[in-house]
Every structure is written in C-alpha cells, then in structure tokens.
Amino acid sequence: MSKHLIAATILIALAGCATVQMRIDEVKPGCGADRPFAEGGERATLWIRTSAEFRASAEGIYRSALQGLRQGLADATWSAEATQTGDISSMPPAVVMDIDDTVLDNSAPQARMLLATACPGDFDVLWDAWVAERAAPTVPGATAFIRAAREMKDPQGRPVRVFLITNRACGTRPGVTSACPQQDDTLANLRALGLDTSTLDDDLMLNGERPEWVSEKLPRRQLVARDYRIVLNVGDDLADFIPDVRQQSQVEREQARCRHHGWWGARWFVIPNPMYGSWQRVLGPDLDAALAQSSIPSACGETG
C-alpha cells in the first residue's frame, strides 16, 4: 500500500472525529523537489494532541500568568513591552496575547498536513480552510486565563483589556465578499469558546488589517502601548515578544532571550510549541544536519 493510500485509509478511519478528518482529494501525490510541509512533526503534534504533560504545562503557565498579572497590576511602573518607556502610571492596564497555539490549538491542521503529506505550496489553502472552519479548540488554560484577566482591575479600578495580536493574515477568499473573512472566522471561533466581549472586534488585531500591521508584531504592540500599560504578554514564539528575531541565528536568539532573562515567567509567558515556529526556521531544511550540529546553549550569564 502506498504512503498516500495509507494516509487516505487513516483519514477514513478518522471520519468520525471532526478535528482531523480530511477529504481524500486533498491528499497530494508528492512534493516534487520540496519536502512535505510538516515533515518530522509527528511526535510534536502527538505531544500537543495527546499528552497529559502538555496540558499540565499549559495550564500551569496560564496559572502562573495570572499571578504575574496580579503582581504587575499592583506596580504602576511595570510594563511587559520593552519599548514602553516614560511615565506609564496613568495608563489603564492591558494584556497582549498571540492567538495561534497560544489561545487557539491548531494541532488538528498540523495532523492533517502530516497525514496528507501536504507540500509547502499547499499550506495557504489548507490553513485558510482550517481558519474558515472556526473550530479551533482552546489551548489548555487560555480561555480561563482571558476570562479571569478581564475580571481583574488595577488599583484605580480600571479593568484589564486583553488584546489579541495575531499573524492570521487578512486575504480574499473565493466566493466571499468580506475584505477580511479571516477576521470574521477568528471572531466567531473566539465567541464559540465563550470569549466574546463588547470590544472583541477592536481587541483582535490581524496581520494586514491595516497596512502597517505586518508579521513583525512590534508596531501593533506599540499601538496598544500608546494608550495602555502592557502588563503581560503571552505567546508561543520568541517573535511574539522580541522584534527582529525571525531571521536571527540561534546564537543571536539566545542573546535576545538572555537580555530579558528576568521577564520570562514574570512578564512574558511562553506556551510550548514543538510543532512549528521561528525556532525551526533558523535550523534550515536539513533537520538531520541540524541535529548533528546541535548543542545545548549555556544558561544566561554563564559561559562554556
């Protein structure tokens, strides 16, 4: 049986499980010179989808994030945005969060792409189809965190506003008239998880929603920081916290991490994502070579 027939058979077997099933005609015959998009991601995706360890980890991080939020709310000089300077004590408080694999769990499309041996060129179509389903479940602990954060206030009685800064990109979709159907889908997905609030439309900031809102998230964080004291940031990628890291080497990324050593687990909270991210981009396409050359970085402040 060919690999693709095996994949199709698996998909049929999963037909009762709406989170992974995929039409057989979406199974691709091969990627030509390219390697499959999610190649090598089986263990990582299974860890996210099945392990108690991931759920315990994510829930624990979100529980710690609430403690960090309490601490930050009590200190009017506290900011979780490195570029936010000056007197911020009169500003109302805010939390900024990434969405994908921080609030919404996208392990289902990862599983689909693995099972279908999707090619790099297939990604945009498959991803947009997933967004259009509006069916992403929550990352463990995320929805409870957002609801609790919105209930919290600073010492002046001002409530916390939660901004969701996502690189889900606005784009046209065949047969859809909306200028940004991905915004409508994401709002619907968040509302289905019980995360609606009167400002949700404005709280959600997509890539491309405005011309200056690009994949580098700093301009969007700085827009929030003009009017709000950013008390906490939650994401799953170094680029959710620190600008210009996507093209950096592993050494440079480590240096960037260490420059903010005291902020991790205090103002910045990272949800583990072994499925994909800018960490993987720096490794290049040959994962075996990257593995052979890999070494564990020193702890911040240590050498050798």
Ligand SMILES: [Mg+2]
């Ligand atoms: Mg993310």
